[in-house]
Amino acid sequence: MIVRVLGAAAGGGLPQWNCGCPNCGSARGGDERVAPRTQSSVAVSADGRSWTLLNASPDIRQQIHAFPPLGPGRRLRGSGIRAVVLTDAEIDHSLGLLLMREAKRLVVYTTPAVREALTTGHPLLPTLGAYCEVEWRRIGVEPGREEARLDGLDFPCTAFDVPGDPPSYSRRPPTMGDVVGLELAASGGPGERGTVAGDGDEEGPDGAETLVYVPGTGAIDARLRARIARSRVTLLDGTFWTNEEMSTVGQGGRTAADMHHLPVSGSGGSLERLSALHGVRRIYVHINNTNPVLMEGSSERRAVEEAGFEVAYDGMEIRLGEHVDVTEGRTPRRAAARVGRRAE
Ligand code: MLT
Ligand code: MN
Numbered sequence: 001m002i003v004r005v006l007g008a009a010a011g012g013g014l015p016q017w018n019c020g021c022p023n024c025g026s027a028r029g030g031d032e033r034v035a036p037r038t039q040s041s042v043a044v045s046a047d048g049r050s051w052t053l054l055n056a057s058p059d060i061r062q063q064i065h066a067f068p069p070l071g072p073g074r075r076l077r078g079s080g081i082r083a084v085v086l087t088d089a090e091i092d093h094s095l096g097l098l099l100m101r102e103a104k105r106l107v108v109y110t111t112p113a114v115r116e117a118l119t120t121g122h123p124l125l126p127t128l129g130a131y132c133e134v135e136w137r138r139i140g141v142e143p144g145r146e147e148a149r150l151d152g153l154d155f156p157c158t159a160f161d162v163p164g165d166p167p168s169y170s171r172r173p174p175t176m177g178d179v180v181g182l183e184l185a186a187s188g189g190p191g192e193r194g195t196v197a198g199d200g201d202e203e204g205p206d207g208a209e210t211l212v213y214v215p216g217t218g219a220i221d222a223r224l225r226a227r228i229a230r231s232r233v234t235l236l237d238g239t240f241w242t243n244e245e246m247s248t249v250g251q252g253g254r255t256a257a258d259m260h261h262l263p264v265s266g267s268g269g270s271l272e273r274l275s276a277l278h279g280v281r282r283i284y285v286h287i288n289n290t291n292p293v294l295m296e297g298s299s300e301r302r303a304v305e306e307a308g309f310e311v312a313y314d315g316m317e318i319r320l321g322e323h324v325d326v327t328e329g330r331t332p333r334r335a336a337a338r339v340g341r342r343a344e
């Protein structure tokens, strides 16, 4: 299985258009310690040809351009993208769907809560449906059901509820399925879950290597921690370093807690919660432009690296399970750098 980080930044990207915070200023000025990053999305493939997008970011056009296997290849028209799975209905995770409206047909997996938000709160799905055929597939995480299998993907995948709320545009109260995480298996199929214990050297269901993708979560409870502990790789919410980060750079009064993003640092932060899981590759994604871990060489970045965690960048590629080849991929770092420059 190939997992490719298309965009490692949170909403707004890096640099964000209207932000003059230290990271954005440095990225804008070409400082090599802060590589530009596009907004949150990951592509996954079991065979290197057929790809599933985990979230569709507003930067999707640029992301596809940077990674040819997602484009038409030698076909007159077409794409390597077979399905799109959304983990929530936030603008940074969903707007890219509208930019794919030239497709004949799109297969979109969401929970009922996310579908509702994208139908009434921000009518993205009806809008998209006016341009192309949208085949909606249900992720059955909903009131009374914390976890559900996704059928019809090229790999086994389970979605699970995580603490979160609906996007700001949605006026309704929070409900189960507003925000989910995903557990993907690289080979074999998730059968019944066995007992989960231990720290890091567990295998996934049926011995498969698993990848856990949680770009947004307000907490890491015992169940999520156990899921991460038995994974091979976890792509984890790295939005904020501290709870008050946004206000310290003049981006309003919302805290990380208000936005349901567990900070990386501090007591109870994700770094501390997962520090013992040395057998798991722990990689931060969905990183807000204000987060000092984005600056190579910063004390915060060093703290993360010394604890054995990684900071994702656009074009980062992770392989697990059996080996597969990507036919038309470019060197990840190069492609990311080219795209970053072009965006400015
Ligand atoms: C989030 O991750 O909480 C949202 O994308 C924030 C936003 O862009 O409004
Ligand atoms: Mn976001």
Ligand code: ZN
Binding pocket: 016, 019, 020, 021, 022, 023, 024, 025, 289, 290
């Ligand atoms: Zn900024």
